[in-house]
Amino acid sequence: MSELYTRNFCIIAHVDHGKTTLSDRLLQQTNTVSDRVLTAQHLDSMDLEKERGITIKSHPVTMHYKAKDGITYKLNLMDTPGHVDFSYEVSRSLAACEGALLLIDAAQGVEAQTVANAHLAFAQKLKVIPVINKIDLPSANLEMCIKQLEDILTIPEEEVILASGKSGIGITDILEAVISRIPPPRWTEYKQPRCLVFDSIYDSYRGVIAYVRMFSGTIKAGDMMLLMSTGQKAEVKEVGIFMPKMEKIASLGPGDVGYIVSSIKEPSDIKTGDTITLANKAATEMLPGYKEVRPMVFCGLYPIDSNDYEKLKAALGRLRLNDSAFVYSSESSVALGFGFRCGFLGLLHMEIIQERIRREHDVDIISTYPSVIYKVKTYAGELMEVDNPVNLPDAGIIEQISEPTIKASIHIPNDSMGDILAMIMEKRGTVDHTDTLDANRVMLTCALPLNEILVDFNDRLKSVTHGYGSMDYEPGEYRVSDLVKMEILVNGDPVDAFASIVHRDKADGRGREFCERLAKIIPPQMFKVAIQAAIGGKVIARDNVKEMRKDVTAKCYGGDISRKRKLLDKQKEGKKKMKQFGKVSIPSDAFIQVLKNQ
Amino acid sequence: MTDLGQDKHRSGPPGLKPLDQGIYVHVPFCSSTCDFCAFYQIKPTAGAVDQFLKGIEAEAELIPWRGPISTVFWGGGTPGLLSPDDLDRLAKIIRKKTVIQPIEWSIELAPAWVTKARLEVLRDNGINRISMGIQSFSDELLDGLGRQHTPKQVYKAYELIREMGFKNVNVDMMFALPGQTEAEWLKDLEEAIALKPDHISTYCLTFEEDTALWIKLSEGRVKLDPEHEAKLYEATWEKLHKEGYQQYEVSNFAKPGFECRHNLSTWKMQEWIGLGPSAASQHDGMRGVNPADLALWSQQLNAGKRMQEDRRVLTADLLLEDSLIFGLRVNQGVDLAQARIRFPDANWTFVEAKLSTLESEGLLKISSEVVRLTNKGRLLADSVGTELLGLGSD
Numbered sequence: 001m002s003e004l005y006t007r008n009f010c011i012i013a014h015v016d017h018g019k020t021t022l023s024d025r026l027l028q029q030t031n032t033v034s035d036r037v038l039t040a041q042h043l044d045s046m047d048l049e050k051e052r053g054i055t056i057k058s059h060p061v062t063m064h065y066k067a068k069d070g071i072t073y074k075l076n077l078m079d080t081p082g083h084v085d086f087s088y089e090v091s092r093s094l095a096a097c098e099g100a101l102l103l104i105d106a107a108q109g110v111e112a113q114t115v116a117n118a119h120l121a122f123a124q125k126l127k128v129i130p131v132i133n134k135i136d137l138p139s140a141n142l143e144m145c146i147k148q149l150e151d152i153l154t155i156p157e158e159e160v161i162l163a164s165g166k167s168g169i170g171i172t173d174i175l176e177a178v179i180s181r182i183p184p185p186r187w188t189e190y191k192q193p194r195c196l197v198f199d200s201i202y203d204s205y206r207g208v209i210a211y212v213r214m215f216s217g218t219i220k221a222g223d224m225m226l227l228m229s230t231g232q233k234a235e236v237k238e239v240g241i242f243m244p245k246m247e248k249i250a251s252l253g254p255g256d257v258g259y260i261v262s263s264i265k266e267p268s269d270i271k272t273g274d275t276i277t278l279a280n281k282a283a284t285e286m287l288p289g290y291k292e293v294r295p296m297v298f299c300g301l302y303p304i305d306s307n308d309y310e311k312l313k314a315a316l317g318r319l320r321l322n323d324s325a326f327v328y329s330s331e332s333s334v335a336l337g338f339g340f341r342c343g344f345l346g347l348l349h350m351e352i353i354q355e356r357i358r359r360e361h362d363v364d365i366i367s368t369y370p371s372v373i374y375k376v377k378t379y380a381g382e383l384m385e386v387d388n389p390v391n392l393p394d395a396g397i398i399e400q401i402s403e404p405t406i407k408a409s410i411h412i413p414n415d416s417m418g419d420i421l422a423m424i425m426e427k428r429g430t431v432d433h434t435d436t437l438d439a440n441r442v443m444l445t446c447a448l449p450l451n452e453i454l455v456d457f458n459d460r461l462k463s464v465t466h467g468y469g470s471m472d473y474e475p476g477e478y479r480v481s482d483l484v485k486m487e488i489l490v491n492g493d494p495v496d497a498f499a500s501i502v503h504r505d506k507a508d509g510r511g512r513e514f515c516e517r518l519a520k521i522i523p524p525q526m527f528k529v530a531i532q533a534a535i536g537g538k539v540i541a542r543d544n545v546k547e548m549r550k551d552v553t554a555k556c557y558g559g560d561i562s563r564k565r566k567l568l569d570k571q572k573e574g575k576k577k578m579k580q581f582g583k584v585s586i587p588s589d590a591f592i593q594v595l596k597n598q
Numbered sequence: 599m600t601d602l603g604q605d606k607h608r609s610g611p612p613g614l615k616p617l618d619q620g621i622y623v624h625v626p627f628c629s630s631t632c633d634f635c636a637f638y639q640i641k642p643t644a645g646a647v648d649q650f651l652k653g654i655e656a657e658a659e660l661i662p663w664r665g666p667i668s669t670v671f672w673g674g675g676t677p678g679l680l681s682p683d684d685l686d687r688l689a690k691i692i693r694k695k696t697v698i699q700p701i702e703w704s705i706e707l708a709p710a711w712v713t714k715a716r717l718e719v720l721r722d723n724g725i726n727r728i729s730m731g732i733q734s735f736s737d738e739l740l741d742g743l744g745r746q747h748t749p750k751q752v753y754k755a756y757e758l759i760r761e762m763g764f765k766n767v768n769v770d771m772m773f774a775l776p777g778q779t780e781a782e783w784l785k786d787l788e789e790a791i792a793l794k795p796d797h798i799s800t801y802c803l804t805f806e807e808d809t810a811l812w813i814k815l816s817e818g819r820v821k822l823d824p825e826h827e828a829k830l831y832e833a834t835w836e837k838l839h840k841e842g843y844q845q846y847e848v849s850n851f852a853k854p855g856f857e858c859r860h861n862l863s864t865w866k867m868q869e870w871i872g873l874g875p876s877a878a879s880q881h882d883g884m885r886g887v888n889p890a891d892l893a894l895w896s897q898q899l900n901a902g903k904r905m906q907e908d909r910r911v912l913t914a915d916l917l918l919e920d921s922l923i924f925g926l927r928v929n930q931g932v933d934l935a936q937a938r939i940r941f942p943d944a945n946w947t948f949v950e951a952k953l954s955t956l957e958s959e960g961l962l963k964i965s966s967e968v969v970r971l972t973n974k975g976r977l978l979a980d981s982v983g984t985e986l987l988g989l990g991s992d
Contacts, residue, residue: 524824526959526981550828552979554802554849556927558622558864559673559878561920562887562908564983568923571984 003255004184005071008213009129010078010093012121013103014111014470018133019079022103022165022174026077029171030063033244060211060257061244067179075178076213076257078198080117086345087474088293089325091120092198092273095289096213096257099127099182101174102155106132106140110148110437112411116472118153124289127182130155131174136164148438185215185255192283193217195252195260200270202321206237207265209246212276213257215287220251224279225262228286229271233279234262267321293325295343296404296475297350297454298387300331300368300497301357302339304579308363309338315361316340319353326353331388335495335581336366341388347454366579368497372450375402375478389499392485395536401483401501404450405476410461411443412469419464420444427452428503441468447476451501486511486540488518489532490581498594507533511541514594521590524548529584545584614939618863619881620669621692621700623654624874625677626892633744633814634772636806638876638890639675647684649896650874655691656899657873662882666697669860671704672725678711682719689723699724702766702859706731709747712755717762727858728759729768729799735789736782739775744810756793766856768797773834774827775803776820783830784837791841796856800834801849802827828977835973848927848976865928867921872905885910914941918949919989922969926962927979931970945989952986 013019027033063075080093094100100121104110121128130153132145142162149155161177163170187194199211219225223236240248241258252258264270273290277283303312316328327343344350350370357363374386377399386392408429412420421444424431429448437443448457453473461469486507488498498518502510511533519531522545529545556564578585627642627650628635640646670692680688704727705720712730720728734740735749759767771790773783790798805815805822814820835845843851847865850858864870864880872879876890886905889895898906910916918941925932938946953969956962961975961982975982 526961526978548824548978548981550824550831550977551981552802552831552848552927552977554804556848556865556924557673557861558620558870558880559624559872559876559887561864561880561924562878562885562910565920565923565987568980568983568987571980572987575984 003188003253006074006076006185006255007099007178007182008076008078008097008185008255008257009099009101009178009182010080010097011101011103012080012090012094012114012117013133014105014108014113017103017105017108017111017114018165019103022101022131022133022163022171023077023079025165025168025171026063026075026175027061027244029168029175030065030075032061032063059244060242062241062257065175065179068176069179073179074255075175076255078257086325086349087116087120087472088291088345089199089272090117091124091289092196094121094124094126095273095287096196096198097124097126098184098186099129099178101178102128102130102153103133104130104145104149106134106142106145107137109141109145109441110152110411112409112443112470112472115152115411115443116409128153128155129161129174129177129181130159131161131163131170133163133165135162135169136167144438152437152443187215187287188254190216190283192281193219193278194283194287195219195276196287197270197272197274197276199272200267200324202267206261207263208267208270210260210262210270210276211258212252212260214252214254216254217278217281218251218253219260219276219278225260226277226279226282227269227271228275228277228283229290230269230274232264232269234264237261237263268324271324293345295325295327295345296450297344297346297370297372299342299344299350299370300333300336300339300388301328301342301354302333302336302366302368302497304364304366304577306337311361312340312357312363312365315357315363316342318361319356323353325349333368333390333496335497336368336579343387347458364577366497369500370454371501372404372454374483374501377401386501389485389501390496392501395484400480402478402480403483405447405479406450406453406473407445407476408448408453408471408473409443409445410469410471411437411441412461412465413441416465416469417442420461420469423457423460423464424448427457428506448473449479449481449503450475484535486514487534488514489530489534489539490518490522490586491529491584492532493582494534495581507535508540511535512543515541515543517594518590519543519545521594522584522586525584527583611939611942615936618668618859618866618868619665620671620860620863620868620870621667621696622860622870622872622877622879623670623672623677623688623692624872624877624888625672625674625680625688626650626875627674627679628676629679630746631744631810632746633742633810634803634806636809637675640892642679646892647680649892651684651687651691653875653892653896653899654688654873656896657904658691658695660899660902660904661695661871663695667695667700669702669704669863670696670700670725671860673706675706676708676711677705678707678716682713682715685716686719686723689719689725693723702727704729704768704858704860707755707759709751709755712758714758714762717759717764721762721764726764727766727768728764729770729797730755730759731770732790733770733772734775734786736786739778739782739786742776743772753793756795766797767795768799768858769793769795770799770801772801772803773830774823776814780826780830780833784833787834787837791838791843797850797852797858798838798843799850800838802831831977832973844929846929848979862928865924867917867924878908879905880912883912885912914944915989917941918944919986922949922953922986923983926969926971926982927976929970931968934964934967934969948989949986952988956982956985 011019059079061077064072065075066072078093078096080090102118130149146157161170161173194216195212195214197210197212201209203209221236221238224233225236226233238248238261239252240246275286303309320326325345328340331341332338357365371387376384376386378397379399424446427448429446431444431446433445435443482504483501484504486500486502487494515531515533524546526548531543532539533541578587626639628639703725705725706729708731732752769790805812838851845851846857869881871881875888875892875895878887886909887907922932962969962971
């Protein structure tokens, strides 16, 4: 079959705009998956993804569709991750396509993420097919959606397809549009074989399996392949496509989307965005857009029970196999014992990994305050990168500290403009420009220090805008800033895991707030416990943990002794689950709570 | 202490005081369920009462009776709703097994069931201590607990009890009821004191699983306020002390000489024989509880079995641990010298280390080998108990 009859496309959408349901409909319509096998949301296979309605790993699938022109086309649908933390992954999935369905919820309209991803698609020169989904919702507002598409993304009304993934409206229109509007595979003329790695998974029997989009030439089992970013060679063991399960085929040709099993066993050797060519017919230029992915957010993860250290280590190792963006190395803390310094693409990525460690690997963990990478310059001219406040050198030798910023685009309703501007100010951000999206909404383009949005920015944005605000960001430049290390002392002893790097102007407020919150979260103790915040040994804020006054059980007679013992045993178990800091018991989730309940 | 006489089984090392031996009878009948109560109780049908009394008789036959019984306690449930004839029948079963007249024989009575006929039967069988559940004199607060009597019934019942010659009367009161202020509680307490009882128990309302109150708590209809409760405890201690009632346990106060000997024995880890469904026993080297089910209890008795649940062998470590956990709730404290004689083989190194930590935290005081909780420690007795766990755990 000629590559002229192949179409490669993806679906880009905001969270909850119905991407997965629509994908399932397409699989159904093309008989790729029988109705019986089609569980709700077929493409998202991780529980956590289903629960949160977001896709973390891409799952491509090949469909065959007999179009109205009588020809059967091969359609490769790429699923894309749906969150800002994974924008590089999104861009690689887009790079593997010639077209994209831009999905918009008929009731919600265009969101920040939709704009961001649409721009990514335009940048990849993809043909964008706008689809307004969920048109059968009572709250659907087609007029608004169409106007937004025109105004914000300059997409003409005539191109819009109306659909409902839920009830199957417009599915045929979409498939026909994919064939007629999206061009056949590009760059097939290139002389040497080239394919793009857009994802990979680890299989304990077969090693690393690369998910690839073939652009030119063919690759088959037995070939010696070459990874262009590193020059590493490996033997191809098997190639195949996704139907949606992996199915072995003889060779991958131009335009194909499939997988390559090779002799590579080490997950970090296969990098998303890399180009694979063949050793004996090596290409000279890589496919465009490759980047080294670097984690932006760091925190320490520690087992609550120190006996679980090995179990945690194994869990991190297994998670890393399928997620090369996640990095870790061992570290130790006076307060928390032995654990790991972990790096993540962003906050959601961090939350997901923590949740998977708890849930899938059954290790109770405790997390320290998240940090970004600070660049420190000493008077001696030494340059260092610090991703853990504990490692910040003595203030006396630091000439300057720079911190990473982000470029954010924030979509908000007009009436929350004042609150959001105040919040951006509070977070030390600057607004570069303001664009009107429609009668009710504006888009702010601003620069913010990354460490200011680490914890609560997105939550507050949602709450101030009653859920209507959305944000997308990309990394910005490093800026010199007046930063200091703030320590937190519990009962006089600094708890290294609570240390953070903050802007000097905000230290007082942050310290006060932190002490107050921590004092509330630590359950009443049998004696007075002070919580203090300090900079360079000078206390800047203080609060007290409530003293426990009464826990005695009133009735306790002969008949109650067995019962009472069970009660005390239960209390003792509860206490065991807490971390002991000297005489103070801190619940293991206090760190997360301190960060979240602001 | 009265010399009870000892047989071979119960004599211990030289210097050890002989152990008290008591009987507890659980009478599982109630006409309705109070919101705070988690005890086993059922409706008193004629058939059930007969099955119960036959069971008590059968259970009594399974016990290797040794030596005299110093105390008897009938609790429930509502023992007082048994008819005078049934009370007489129950008393006769017990009297067959007590060698001499017990020093103290208590019954719990609900005001609504106090009649002259019942009190006569009780008095004539040697019951010499009445414990009456009042809880509160406020109609509103009583309603909130699902209680079944009025303040008027309380006064009538109390008067009748005294008229019939009972010289040792306790009243049960409850505080920290939902919506109750400190002033309201003190007023309630004053009304109880005005009756001039010999003994007063004041119970801070406890939320136990499987009660109507617990459900209210989990639904957020009532709230816990430990700080408020602590204040009420302290106010209670002060008030009763002023009125001549000595506190001798967390919730118990008495005029001198009227402390409940039965309960003191259990807190000091003496021995007691529990009869009836859900009754707990501790004697002959074993601890165990009867099933909280009339039918199952009868069935096990027919098979010659009792105290089948939560069975534990009484080791020196377990008994020492419990002597401390429960004994420290008693104001008199725990006599370590006696305990060393009684439990020479226990892990004293552990106990001494724990006690000294708790002392450094201001929760207890040790002087001339007697450990007592401080007032602060008394309010935190559960934390103290939790710290002391570890010796006798499985």
